[in-house]
Amino acid sequence: MGPLPTAARRARSPILVVRPTLPPLLEYERHLRRIWRSRILTNQGPYALALERRLSRYLPAADVAVVANGTLALHLALRALGGRGRVVVTTPFTFAATTTSLAWEGYTPRFADIDPETFNLDPESVSDRMDESVAGVLSVHVFGNPGGAKEIAKIGREHHRWVLFDAAHSFGTRVTGRSLYDLGTASTLSFHATKTFHTFEGGAVASPRRVLVERIRTLRNFGLEGSEDVRSPGLNAKMSEAHAAMGVTNLPHIDGWIQRRRRRFELYRDLLAPCGRVTFQRIDARRYNYAYMPILLPSRRSRDRVFRDLEGHGIHPRRYFYPLTSHFTFLHRGNPARCPVAESVANRVLTLPLYPDLPLGQVRRIADRVRKGLVGAAA
Numbered sequence: 001m002g003p004l005p006t007a008a009r010r011a012r013s014p015i016l017v018v019r020p021t022l023p024p025l026l027e028y029e030r031h032l033r034r035i036w037r038s039r040i041l042t043n044q045g046p047y048a049l050a051l052e053r054r055l056s057r058y059l060p061a062a063d064v065a066v067v068a069n070g071t072l073a074l075h076l077a078l079r080a081l082g083g084r085g086r087v088v089v090t091t092p093f094t095f096a097a098t099t100t101s102l103a104w105e106g107y108t109p110r111f112a113d114i115d116p117e118t119f120n121l122d123p124e125s126v127s128d129r130m131d132e133s134v135a136g137v138l139s140v141h142v143f144g145n146p147g148g149a150k151e152i153a154k155i156g157r158e159h160h161r162w163v164l165f166d167a168a169h170s171f172g173t174r175v176t177g178r179s180l181y182d183l184g185t186a187s188t189l190s191f192h193a194t195k196t197f198h199t200f201e202g203g204a205v206a207s208p209r210r211v212l213v214e215r216i217r218t219l220r221n222f223g224l225e226g227s228e229d230v231r232s233p234g235l236n237a238k239m240s241e242a243h244a245a246m247g248v249t250n251l252p253h254i255d256g257w258i259q260r261r262r263r264r265f266e267l268y269r270d271l272l273a274p275c276g277r278v279t280f281q282r283i284d285a286r287r288y289n290y291a292y293m294p295i296l297l298p299s300r301r302s303r304d305r306v307f308r309d310l311e312g313h314g315i316h317p318r319r320y321f322y323p324l325t326s327h328f329t330f331l332h333r334g335n336p337a338r339c340p341v342a343e344s345v346a347n348r349v350l351t352l353p354l355y356p357d358l359p360l361g362q363v364r365r366i367a368d369r370v371r372k373g374l375v376g377a378a379a
């Protein structure tokens with residue numbers, strides 16, 4: 001039998017929650033040839049420096065230091081901000097890295113509840129958890145949504161505490177009035193293969209405080225100051241030239257890719273909203289990046305039923321973010337922090353496949369299956 005025609009192959013291959021978006025290979029090869037010629041492969045080479053400059057302009061941010069991945073960005077920022085041994089108020093509705101980086105860096109996470117509509121930290125719940133033991137607040141723009149970020153930054157200012165935003169999902173998102181990366185003390189980004197903008201693996205720390213970004217540059221390079229002395233120990237979190245060149249190649253494509261995400265996101269909403277049993281995250285942004293397609297179903301049972309039904313049809317959504325990180329065994333010791341809104345959202349959330357080249361026909365097929373899976377599902 002000869003190879004399957006493209007359409008038939010597509011119908012048979014599984015549909016994953018995310019597929020990395022790739023630029024034309026020739027564009028990347030052009031940069032690789034330069035790297036081959038120069039033999040500068042890493043250690044703050046010309047591509048890493050160019051990417052930092054271009055990201056500063058694009059995001060925009062006063063200063064940006066690129067690093068090897070989004071998790072190391074969190075570690076370095078937490079290390080540079082200071083307060084090891086103290087408490088950090090944070091969200092349980094996030095990916096593991098947000099919470100594990102706190103524990104690894106010697107902080108105690110204190111979980112606040114989330115807003116039922118934005119899915120981000122609820123400012124009131126954060127305020128309730130501030131006291132003398134708190135070093136700072138680690139908040140997440142979940143699924144790229146910056147809802148509530150200005151209020152959280154204000155709480156940090158009022159209490160004279162640092163605010164770190166985990167902006168792993170929000171590349172390309174803008175807020176009204178100022179840069180998203182001016183809010184709070186610093187923000188960390190992830191450029192993982194599955195993200196809106198990627199460098200295969202990668203990340204960054206952005207901040208309005210240039211001194212802090214300089215500190216990150218030292219810490220990502222073993223802590224070396226000049227070439228001989230280390231005043232406080234760092235690690236190796238540098239971004240290689242091949243990774244940075246991927247970022248330089250991808251950046252000019254990003255706005256077009258976001259437009260294609262938007263088309264698919266809006267189609268899902270148009271198809272699912274009328275059924276009355278699906279609700280959506282409330283997005284508070286001047287420009288949103290359509291990073292993910294989270295939906296809320298009426299109950300955990302109906303969510304799990306739809307999840308299994310989709311899987312049975314070769315469609316692989318994810319339950320981002322279930323369970324809550326506050327339920328991780330290493331933290332709760334049988335008595336997890338109570339965050340009722342976050343628990344309700346985590347129990348009902350399902351993240352549907354979304355990426356720029358997901359065929360629109362597949363969006364219709366997935367939405368159709370979600371509706372069918374809900375028929376007869378108990379509330």
Ligand code: T4K
Pocket residue numbers: 016017018019020069070071072094095097098140166168169190191192193194202203316318320
């Ligand atoms: N903070 C937050 C809020 C985060 O969400 C993340 C990461 C971080 C911090 C840390 O940033 P990094 O250190 O990762 O830069 C994925 C990603 O690996 C992770 O980056 C992301 N968040 C998280 C939300 O999703 P998994 O465990 O779900 O990945 P995985 O391997 O199951 O991949 C997801 C789907 O993508 C699969 O269906 C397969 C597909 N895929 C994946 C890769 C890696 C591909 O088609 N090609 C690929 O190369 O965590």
